[in-house]
Amino acid sequence: MLKENDFVEIDYVARIKDDGIFDLTIEDVAKRENIYDPETKYKPVVICIGKGDIIRGLDNFLIGKEIGKKYAVEISPEEGFGKKDKNLIKLVPTGEFTKQNVKPVPGMHLNMGGIMGKIISVTGGRTLVDFNNPLSGRDLVYEIEIKRIINDKKEQLVGLLDLILKDFKLELNDDEATITSKIDPELKKKLEKEIRERIKIGKITFKE
Numbered sequence: 001m002l003k004e005n006d007f008v009e010i011d012y013v014a015r016i017k018d019d020g021i022f023d024l025t026i027e028d029v030a031k032r033e034n035i036y037d038p039e040t041k042y043k044p045v046v047i048c049i050g051k052g053d054i055i056r057g058l059d060n061f062l063i064g065k066e067i068g069k070k071y072a073v074e075i076s077p078e079e080g081f082g083k084k085d086k087n088l089i090k091l092v093p094t095g096e097f098t099k100q101n102v103k104p105v106p107g108m109h110l111n112m113g114g115i116m117g118k119i120i121s122v123t124g125g126r127t128l129v130d131f132n133n134p135l136s137g138r139d140l141v142y143e144i145e146i147k148r149i150i151n152d153k154k155e156q157l158v159g160l161l162d163l164i165l166k167d168f169k170l171e172l173n174d175d176e177a178t179i180t181s182k183i184d185p186e187l188k189k190k191l192e193k194e195i196r197e198r199i200k201i202g203k204i205t206f207k208e
Contacts, residue, residue: 002065004050005198007150007159010062011044017074017139044147046159048198053163055080058142067146075140084137089120094127156199164191175202182208 002008014023021033027042047053049062057079065071077083092112097104104110104127108119112129120128150156154172161168161179168181183191183206192204 002049002062002067002146002149004063006049007046007156007198008049008062008067009044009046009147009150009159010144011147012142012144015141015143016135017141019138022135046150046155046162048156048160051194051198055140057140058144062146065146067149070143070145072141072143075142077137077139080138080140081133081135082137084132088131090129090131092127092129094122094125097127153199153201157195157201160194160198161191164194172201175200176205177201177203178205178207180207 011025012023013021013026013029015021021029021035024030025042025044027036030036030040030042047059050059052059055075057075058073060079061071061073061075094104102110104119104122106119106121110117110119110129112131115131117129117131118134120130122128150159154170157172157177158170161170161181164187165181165183168179170180171178177195179191188206192206195201195204
């Protein structure tokens with residue numbers, strides 16, 4: 001039975017209830033559903049249970065489950081990406097877009113100050129923008145296969161790094177890890193903290 005702090009490898013297909021797939025790890029399913037992206041690496045993911053590597057509802061669901069089994073679980077907005085927050089739906093002067101040579105139209109997704117938003121409507125000189133996560137307020141359904149538990153330190157560390165970094169090189173000798181990647185100093189602190197909390201590694205060195 002799985003418990004908190006276990007590292008586990010999983011495959012999953014995630015759907016919006018009564019709607020389409022928004023995330024998955026299985027290439028054959030992507031091709032069958034005509035959503036295959038050649039730029040995407042389809043492979044199982046390694047997560048540490050109870051550490052927030054996945055949405056809360058799925059994280060909690062995994063506790064007590066069995067290796068090698070498949071499950072389906074429905075996740076409420078509260079346990080998924082949250083309810084819609086009306087305070088994140090804002091009126092923005094249309095002039096703010098025209099200054100950037102952008103013509104706002106309903107349905108357009110855009111980045112404003114590092115925050116992604118979706119334009120709901122454009123009326124006169126005002127544009128209504130929704131900055132909620134696109135999956136907020138939605139019921140979700142996950143089909144998940146628990147493939148195996150991960151006890152090897154290097155596999156555990158690679159799994160964690162895969163969740164956080166795009167490109168990296170890892171060397172692990174006994175209890176000494178050397179991670180080569182371009183990492184922001186704040187992210188480096190957070191990553192080192194996560195590694196020490198999850199995996200027994202004596203020395204961690206970062207290189208660029």
